[in-house]
Amino acid sequence: MSDASLPNGSLPSGGANPQSVSLTEPDARTKKRNAAEKRFRAYGIAAIGAGLFFLVVLLFAIVSNGMGAFQQTFINVPVYLDPAKLDKKGERNIDDIKKVSTFGYNPLIQKAVFDAVQEAGIETPLEKTKDMKALISASAAAQIRDMVIENPDLIGETIDVRILAASRVDGYLKGRVKREDVARDKNIDAEHLDLVDGLQQAGVVEKTFNLDFILGADASESRAEQAGIGVAMIGSFFMMMVVLFLALPIGVAASIYLEEFAPKNRITDLIEVNISNLAAVPSIVFGILGLAVFIQFVHLPQSAPLVGGLVLTLMTLPTIIISTRASLKAVPPSIRDAALGVGASKMQSVFHHVLPLAAPGILTGTIIGLAQALGETAPLLLIGMVGYIATNAPDGIASGLLDPNSAMPAQIYEWAKRADPAYYERAWGGIIILLVFLVSMNTLAVLLRRRFERRW
Amino acid sequence: MNVMTRLEKQVDTNAIKMECRDCQVYYGQTHAIKDVNVDIEDKTVTAFIGPSGCGKSTFLRCLNRMNDTIDIARVEGSFKLDGEDIYDKRVDPVQLRAKVGMVFQKPNPFPKSIYDNVAYGPKIHGMAKNKAELDEIVEKALRRGAIWEEVKDRLDAPGTGLSGGQQQRLCIARAVATEPEVLLMDEPCSALDPIATAQVEELIDELRQRYSVVIVTHSMQQAARVSQKTAFFHLGNLVEFGETGQIFTNPEDPRTESYITGRIG
Numbered sequence: 001m002s003d004a005s006l007p008n009g010s011l012p013s014g015g016a017n018p019q020s021v022s023l024t025e026p027d028a029r030t031k032k033r034n035a036a037e038k039r040f041r042a043y044g045i046a047a048i049g050a051g052l053f054f055l056v057v058l059l060f061a062i063v064s065n066g067m068g069a070f071q072q073t074f075i076n077v078p079v080y081l082d083p084a085k086l087d088k089k090g091e092r093n094i095d096d097i098k099k100v101s102t103f104g105y106n107p108l109i110q111k112a113v114f115d116a117v118q119e120a121g122i123e124t125p126l127e128k129t130k131d132m133k134a135l136i137s138a139s140a141a142a143q144i145r146d147m148v149i150e151n152p153d154l155i156g157e158t159i160d161v162r163i164l165a166a167s168r169v170d171g172y173l174k175g176r177v178k179r180e181d182v183a184r185d186k187n188i189d190a191e192h193l194d195l196v197d198g199l200q201q202a203g204v205v206e207k208t209f210n211l212d213f214i215l216g217a218d219a220s221e222s223r224a225e226q227a228g229i230g231v232a233m234i235g236s237f238f239m240m241m242v243v244l245f246l247a248l249p250i251g252v253a254a255s256i257y258l259e260e261f262a263p264k265n266r267i268t269d270l271i272e273v274n275i276s277n278l279a280a281v282p283s284i285v286f287g288i289l290g291l292a293v294f295i296q297f298v299h300l301p302q303s304a305p306l307v308g309g310l311v312l313t314l315m316t317l318p319t320i321i322i323s324t325r326a327s328l329k330a331v332p333p334s335i336r337d338a339a340l341g342v343g344a345s346k347m348q349s350v351f352h353h354v355l356p357l358a359a360p361g362i363l364t365g366t367i368i369g370l371a372q373a374l375g376e377t378a379p380l381l382l383i384g385m386v387g388y389i390a391t392n393a394p395d396g397i398a399s400g401l402l403d404p405n406s407a408m409p410a411q412i413y414e415w416a417k418r419a420d421p422a423y424y425e426r427a428w429g430g431i432i433i434l435l436v437f438l439v440s441m442n443t444l445a446v447l448l449r450r451r452f453e454r455r456w
Numbered sequence: 457m458n459v460m461t462r463l464e465k466q467v468d469t470n471a472i473k474m475e476c477r478d479c480q481v482y483y484g485q486t487h488a489i490k491d492v493n494v495d496i497e498d499k500t501v502t503a504f505i506g507p508s509g510c511g512k513s514t515f516l517r518c519l520n521r522m523n524d525t526i527d528i529a530r531v532e533g534s535f536k537l538d539g540e541d542i543y544d545k546r547v548d549p550v551q552l553r554a555k556v557g558m559v560f561q562k563p564n565p566f567p568k569s570i571y572d573n574v575a576y577g578p579k580i581h582g583m584a585k586n587k588a589e590l591d592e593i594v595e596k597a598l599r600r601g602a603i604w605e606e607v608k609d610r611l612d613a614p615g616t617g618l619s620g621g622q623q624q625r626l627c628i629a630r631a632v633a634t635e636p637e638v639l640l641m642d643e644p645c646s647a648l649d650p651i652a653t654a655q656v657e658e659l660i661d662e663l664r665q666r667y668s669v670v671i672v673t674h675s676m677q678q679a680a681r682v683s684q685k686t687a688f689f690h691l692g693n694l695v696e697f698g699e700t701g702q703i704f705t706n707p708e709d710p711r712t713e714s715y716i717t718g719r720i721g
């Protein structure tokens with residue numbers, strides 16, 4: 001019989017090694033093995049060290065290039081809203097006031113800055129008010145015009161305003177624009193820079209924290225000082241909502257079905273292989289698919305976060321399915337047996353026992369998938385999620401989903417493309433914000449996993 | 457030999473609870489159970505003995521269709537519970553498993569509290585109308601599982617935090633809580649000390665008053681002590697099946713004799 005017991009008395013008589021060696025003196029083989037082990041450890045430490053080094057370099061580059069975007073140069077001046085210019089008829093008729101374009105406001109602001117220069121007693125060869133134009137952002141006139149239209153009673157008064165300084169001035173204070181360079185710059189002269197120095201000493205020009213960069217909208221190519229990432233952030237937020245509400249339920253349902261209910265056969269094998277392959281499909285392919293299906297075929301609006309969300313959902317689904325299936329697989333089969341053994345149905349065993357145990361893994365996978373989607377750029381370019389949105393946030397969920405918008409990574413890409421070096425700084429700043437989001441999402445994933453991981 | 461102490465124990469012949477005919481189980485190409493015919497009597501303890509890997513667990517799992525969960529397993533033959541074919545297409549295995557409970561070879565408590573472990577079955581079968589009734593069921597089951605005294609002060613503690621033997625008794629309590637008509641126990645005492653073993657054996661004896669119990673065991677003494685019927689499996693074959701006393705004193709097959717006297721296995 002195959003499993004018959006050992007023949008009697010043939011137990012090996014375990015004994016000591018005949019040539020007994022001292023334990024305190026390692027023999028040649030042991031020494032060699034130990035040396036190999038030490039070498040291997042050294043390689044490992046070197047590899048990790050190199051990784052850390054590059055991480056530090058990267059972080060340093062990002063922070064040093066991008067921090068500037070969070071600061072902005074402003075000019076604080078009292079502006080006299082001259083009725084003779086803004087409301088010639090003097091009737092305070094809102095329609096008349098609206099007829100005055102930003103060109104009507106520019107001289108007033110330039111005058112205000114010029115007066116500030118005089119008051120500070122700065123010696124300068126720039127003797128005309130028009131010479132102040134180079135210091136002031138083009139957005140300033142629009143800013144004051146909006147204030148006046150909102151409150152026409154301001155006309156005739158002198159108001160203290162904080163206006164954006166021109167991007168070159170900002171660059172000068174941040175060290176981006178150097179005196180050597182301005183010789184070839186038609187936007188600004190060395191005399192202007194002297195003025196800026198003087199005004200800064202006088203406290204008229206100041207560099208402060210720039211909330212508008214985080215909350216504001218994009219601006220035109222020539223107004224880098226005004227651009228913010230806020231609206232793109234909202235676009236990204238709406239897309240993430242779409243991804244979360246579609247990819248999580250679909251992904252989890254698909255994984256539960258495949259893992260727990262589906263018979264293991266050719267078809268499910270094929271599906272499985274395809275899902276794994278989908279995860280490796282370049283994201284730009286999803287972009288083209290989204291363009292062909294959602295925009296050209298279904299006629300959804302271009303540049304809409306809904307479409308972006310749908311495309312990113314397609315992209316995120318494989319990630320979520322793979323991680324969900326992995327965490328379902330990690331639940332020991334004995335738990336399923338136990339549930340079935342007391343007469344629970346398949347469904348009950350899955351929902352009462354398996355899913356709660358797999359939940360932390362599913363959650364982590366979902367958050368990681370979302371983070372991936374948040375940083376995705378290529379497919380968004382194809383469906384036109386690079387809308388130039390210079391206005392403010394959309395109102396309401398419906399318009400938020402359907403109005404043209406941009407997304408954070410696409411916005412960063414847009415900025416990086418623009419010629420003005422001031423936009424380069426903003427691109428880095430945008431990357432910092434994006435990274436803050438990604439790092440917090442990943443931290444959240446880690447915390448959730450810690451919190452809910454088998455508590456016993 | 458002391459395995460024969462209970463030899464004279466009286467054996468009543470009871471109605472047949474489960475009837476298995478020409479049973480075959482295949483795991484892919486492996487033929488794990490070959491032509492097995494067994495009758496499980498009502499109000500009787502039936503012991504399955506045999507060397508490791510001979511198919512005891514496999515056969516036991518046929519009785520409540522747990523083999524359905526193994527993709528590569530294929531079961532053939534007729535299995536009847538109270539005259540009804542349990543492999544009939546119309547039979548819901550879930551309903552079957554409520555009637556035929558199981559304690560697994562490896563303790564597998566849910567990663568929930570001790571209370572929830574035991575209460576889960578009664579809850580999903582709607583056996584308790586309110587919390588008080590459920591409490592009562594849980595306490596009774598834990599007492600029958602011989603673990604009440606140890607856990608009564610920490611019912612909220614996780615079941616997975618118990619020792620291996622305690623976990624196994626918790627699993628026994630969980631299985632009896634749903635009041636199955638047939639209880640399948642796969643080596644329930646392999647992780648238990650002699651005291652707990654004695655308690656479980658007492659429980660088995662008590663269960664026998666109302667239900668039938670099938671127990672897989674590697675302990676000849678235990679088989680002799682608790683069972684009235686014994687089946688000896690070897691390499692997937694049912695070598696001998698009969699009265700426990702008969703098997704242990706006067707086995708017909710030489711393989712049975714070799715095994716119970718310790719020469720196989």
Ligand SMILES: Nc1ncnc2c1ncn2[C@@H]1O[C@H](COP(=O)(O)OP(=O)(O)OP(=O)(O)O)[C@@H](O)[C@H]1O
Nearest residue numbers: 483486488507508509510511512513514515526561
């Ligand atoms: N899930 C499975 N897949 C493939 N083969 C299996 C599976 N389960 C059991 N077998 C095979 O079936 C045969 C019987 O196994 P089974 O678990 O029934 O043995 P057993 O008698 O319970 O052994 P033990 O006393 O060690 O528990 C063994 O040869 C085993 O390799």
Ligand SMILES: [Mg+2]
Nearest residue numbers: 512513561642
């Ligand atoms: Mg077994």
